[in-house]
Amino acid sequence: MRPFIICHMVTSIDGRLHPSRFTPAAVGVSADVLRGHYEAVAGRFGAEGWIVGRKTMAEMAKGHERAVADAPAVAREPHVADQKGRSLAIAIDPAGRVHYGRDNIGGDHVVAVLGERVSDSYLAELREDGVSYLFAGPEGDDLPGAMAQLATVFGVRTLLLEGGGRINGAFLRHGLIDEFSTLIHPAIDGVAGTPSIVDYDGADGERPGAGQALRLIGCETLDGGMVWLRHAVEQAPGSAAHG
Numbered sequence: 001m002r003p004f005i006i007c008h009m010v011t012s013i014d015g016r017l018h019p020s021r022f023t024p025a026a027v028g029v030s031a032d033v034l035r036g037h038y039e040a041v042a043g044r045f046g047a048e049g050w051i052v053g054r055k056t057m058a059e060m061a062k063g064h065e066r067a068v069a070d071a072p073a074v075a076r077e078p079h080v081a082d083q084k085g086r087s088l089a090i091a092i093d094p095a096g097r098v099h100y101g102r103d104n105i106g107g108d109h110v111v112a113v114l115g116e117r118v119s120d121s122y123l124a125e126l127r128e129d130g131v132s133y134l135f136a137g138p139e140g141d142d143l144p145g146a147m148a149q150l151a152t153v154f155g156v157r158t159l160l161l162e163g164g165g166r167i168n169g170a171f172l173r174h175g176l177i178d179e180f181s182t183l184i185h186p187a188i189d190g191v192a193g194t195p196s197i198v199d200y201d202g203a204d205g206e207r208p209g210a211g212q213a214l215r216l217i218g219c220e221t222l223d224g225g226m227v228w229l230r231h232a233v234e235q236a237p238g239s240a241a242h243g
């Protein structure tokens with residue numbers, strides 16, 4: 001078993017990722033109202049945490065690398081720190097590049113999903129910070145295994161996947177997205193090559209959504225002209241189920 005995973009993203013009408021690049025709100029439309037929809041809608045799912053890729057987490061974490069002297073060699077097993085009943089802030093960080101310096105991001109308890117090859121010193125740093133961690137195989141790329149551990153070790157049932165585009169693409173490729181929740185800004189980026197909300201990083205010709213089909217399950221217009229779309233991800237007709 002793994003948690004139900006909802007990819008919750010805000011985008012321009014051309015599917016781009018960076019709100020700072022979007023055209024401004026039209027006259028009479030409040031940019032603050034538009035900005036506020038993301039967290040408000042996220043709260044409606046009752047999720048027990050959120051997941052982001054290493055790059056996105058690195059922009060939020062404020063810690064610095066520290067060498068922990070005489071770090072003991074520890075087994076590559078999940079470490080559960082004191083969650084204190086908080087939601088989870090989960091980083092997919094195969095090489096252990098993010099430094100936290102505390103046990104939370106915005107009040108949510110940090111769980112690092114790592115590759116087994118990270119150093120003992122890095123693991124000691126995380127334990128000192130009060131951060132939880134678990135392993136996604138030797139290279140940190142066993143995302144299905146990591147999600148299963150979040151269910152069994154942390155007991156979570158619903159998680160939001162909140163970008164960036166590359167980690168969203170990896171989850172899509174693994175068939176790990178159950179639903180897309182997409183907030184479409186009344187705005188455009190418009191520049192070719194700008195990152196989009198799903199940006200699979202794979203070989204030419206690969207189709208990360210192969211075998212999957214999307215069904216529209218909700219469409220709501222929110223204040224200021226933001227459009228909230230919900231799509232359930234189903235097995236495509238005639239395709240084998242993901243393992």
Ligand SMILES: NC(=O)c1ccc[n+]([C@@H]2O[C@H](COP(=O)([O-])OP(=O)(O)OC[C@H]3O[C@@H](n4cnc5c(N)ncnc54)[C@H](OP(=O)(O)O)[C@@H]3O)[C@@H](O)[C@H]2O)c1
Binds near residue numbers: 010095163165
């Ligand atoms: N619309 C929004 O408001 C919104 C939401 C979220 C993020 N963002 C922005 O998105 C930008 C980052 O997006 P991004 O797509 O470049 O990065 P990302 O998805 O945040 O992180 C990508 C990183 O995740 C790690 N990763 C782990 N497993 C992976 C796998 N199987 N496939 C690919 N990567 C994997 C890799 O770290 P290593 O390189 O260490 O291996 C990779 O470089 C940031 O600027 C952030 O601000 C915007």
